[in-house]
Each structure stands twice: as C-alpha cells, then as structure tokens.
Amino acid sequence: MGYFTIKSRNWSTRLICFFIISLLFFPGCSMMNKITGKQPEKSEKSEAIPKQLEDVEASIEKIFGVLKGPSLVSGEANGQSEQTQTGEQNQAGSSQSQTNGQNQTEGGSQQKEQSGKSSSGQTNTNQVADPFQQAALEINKLHYLWNEIMPEINKKGAPKKLTEDFSNSLNNLTESVTTKDKMKIMLALNALYAKIPNVYALYKTNISPEIKNIIYFSRSTILFAESKDWGKASVAIKELKSSWAMLNNALEGKQQDDSGKLDMSILELEKVVQEQNTQLVQIKGKITLANIAALQKSLQEAQQSEKQKK
Structure with missing residues (x-):
C-alpha cells in the first residue's frame, strides 16, 4: 500500500513538472511573457x-x-508672416497705382474714377x-x-x-x-x-493625448499669472508638473533631448510663479510652450517614421 502511494506521488510530481514545462515552452503561451516581463506585440494599428x-x-x-x-x-513667425503679407500688399498697391497713372494719362474721367477707387483700396490695405x-x-x-x-x-x-x-x-x-x-x-x-x-x-x-493637457495647464499658468490670480496659477503649475510626469515616464530615448529641455523650462516656470513675477512668467511660459511644440513635433515625426517602416 505504501509503495502504491509513493508511486502515485511520483506520477503526480511528473505531471506537474510536465505541465509547468509546457506552459514555459509551448508556442504562443503568455506565461513566458509574464515571467520574463516581455510584453506581447501590439496588434492594434494607430x-x-x-x-x-x-x-x-x-x-x-x-x-x-x-x-x-x-x-x-512662434510670435516672431507670426510677425514675419504679417510683414511679408503687408509688403506684398504694398507692392501690389504700388503696381496698381502705376497702372492707374498710365490709364489716366491716356485720358478720360473714367481713369480718374478708377484711380480714386485704387487710392481708397490702398488706404484700406494699410x-x-x-x-x-x-x-x-x-x-x-x-x-x-x-x-x-x-x-x-x-x-x-x-x-x-x-x-x-x-x-x-x-x-x-x-x-x-x-x-x-x-x-x-x-x-x-x-x-x-x-x-x-x-x-x-x-x-x-502612439502619441499620448496627455501632451494636450500639458499645453492647457501651461497656458492656464501664464493667463492666471497675467491676471494676478496667483492662487489659480499655483494650482495650474502643480497640475502641469503632474501631467508632465505622466507623459515623461512614457517617452522613449529618442525624445530625451526635447523632454530634457521641457523638464527644465517647467521647473523655471514654477520658480517664477512662486516668486509671483508676472513678466518672467510670460517669458518662461513662452519658452515652455516652444519646448512643448518641439516635443510634439518630434513625437509626430517618430510616429510617421514608424508608419513608413511598416
């Protein structure tokens, strides 16, 4: 009887060992992924x-x-665009004025009327x-x-x-x-x-929507500081840091340069908010937004690169 019990236990032990080995090495099994920490490949497309x-x-x-x-x-980019547009408008106005002058020389009150309209149009352009x-x-x-x-x-x-x-x-x-x-x-x-x-x-x-929250909280910090509402500005900068910590932990090495700049600019922004310095908040805030824009562009380029590889 004792022999039978021992033999049964041996068989039970062998079955358990076989089961564990099957879990570890059977193709497609998720147990190996759990043990090694390897995550299954994502099948969902962006x-x-x-x-x-x-x-x-x-x-x-x-x-x-x-x-x-x-x-x-960028404010500088907006300004440059406006100047270019104004220059093109003025050049077009100058060309139109010369044309009207030629028509007026050729004679007729109709040319004078057109010149008047052109002059009025030039005024509106400026x-x-x-x-x-x-x-x-x-x-x-x-x-x-x-x-x-x-x-x-x-x-x-x-x-x-x-x-x-x-x-x-x-x-x-x-x-x-x-x-x-x-x-x-x-x-x-x-x-x-x-x-x-x-x-x-x-x-x-592949790009976390958390980056949009970072934009929102950065702007909130700047606007509340400009409004001298330092209580809300302090809350906004705390939310910004929390949101940024979540995103930063999920970033890959390719974005470390951009994330490093953004990390430092947020710390700088927090410092001037604590000092309640409106002018410096505006400056540090613009730098923070510029760094967010750079990071967002980097993430988008990385996503586009992954799509092209597939």
Whole structure:
C-alpha cells in the first residue's frame, strides 16, 4: 500500500513538472511573457486623427496669436508672416497705382474714377486689422468645424457630456468676443482647449493625448499669472508638473533631448510663479510652450517614421 502511494506521488510530481514545462515552452503561451516581463506585440494599428480636429486646434492657436496671447505658434513667425503679407500688399498697391497713372494719362474721367477707387483700396490695405474681428471670424469657423466633427466622434463613442461641454464652451467663447475683453476671451478660449485632450483620447494613437493637457495647464499658468490670480496659477503649475510626469515616464530615448529641455523650462516656470513675477512668467511660459511644440513635433515625426517602416 505504501509503495502504491509513493508511486502515485511520483506520477503526480511528473505531471506537474510536465505541465509547468509546457506552459514555459509551448508556442504562443503568455506565461513566458509574464515571467520574463516581455510584453506581447501590439496588434492594434494607430488611428488617423480627423483633419477637422487638427483644424480646430489650428484655429485656437490662431486666435491666441491675433490676441498676442500664449500660442504654440512662434510670435516672431507670426510677425514675419504679417510683414511679408503687408509688403506684398504694398507692392501690389504700388503696381496698381502705376497702372492707374498710365490709364489716366491716356485720358478720360473714367481713369480718374478708377484711380480714386485704387487710392481708397490702398488706404484700406494699410489699415491694421481689428484683432477682435479676426477672432470672431475664426470662432465662426470653429462652429462649422465642430458641426463636421461631431458625427465622427459620436461614432467613436464620445460621452454625451464631452460633446455638451465642448458646445457650451464654444458658445461661451463666442459670447466673450462681444465684450472685447482680451483676457476674458483668452480664458474662454483656453477653457475650450481643455476639452481637446478628451477628444484625442477617443483615438488610438502612439502619441499620448496627455501632451494636450500639458499645453492647457501651461497656458492656464501664464493667463492666471497675467491676471494676478496667483492662487489659480499655483494650482495650474502643480497640475502641469503632474501631467508632465505622466507623459515623461512614457517617452522613449529618442525624445530625451526635447523632454530634457521641457523638464527644465517647467521647473523655471514654477520658480517664477512662486516668486509671483508676472513678466518672467510670460517669458518662461513662452519658452515652455516652444519646448512643448518641439516635443510634439518630434513625437509626430517618430510616429510617421514608424508608419513608413511598416
């Protein structure tokens, strides 16, 4: 009887050993991955972000730009673009003036009338565009873009609260323009941008939507500091650091240079917020946004490179 018991135990031990070996070496088994820490390859493909959503972001950045606020687009680049456009307009006006002069020499009151129209047109060309009018035009564009993208994100399973919050924020932004209060408009604009990360989160991409939160909290810090609301500015910089820590941990080595610059600029921004130095917050804030833009571009290029390899 004792022999039978020992033999049975031996067989049980062999079966257990065989089972463990099968788990370790059987093709396709996940046990080996768990033991070695190796993650299975991702089978999900990165989804394309709708162009309308990218256009929404571009319009928001343009509005910040025309209001001379904290934009991801370089202020120097905007200024250069405006100067180039003005130069082209003046050159066109000069050419038109010469043509009118020739027509007038050839005679007739009709040429004088055309010259008068040209002169009036030249005056309009040299007038400085109203930033609030420009903002209103871009906001009107946002309404159309949002109307186009809503069916798409609803198919992606967007919560009703997300679409309602975005619509309400867009309506509040539209109403704020009528006040012609620059700070009020920019705060409403940033409140609208706060919904962007949640929209991006509906799509499976290799770039974390957390970078959009970093943009939002950076802008919040700058705007609240400019408004002398240091309590909210302090909260915003804490949220920025927390959001950045989450993204930074997920970054790969290729982005270490860009992430290092951004990390230092956020620390610099935090320091001047603690000192309640409005002027330095504006400077350090712009540097932080520039570093975010550089990192975002680097991530996008890396994603594009991966797509080309496949």
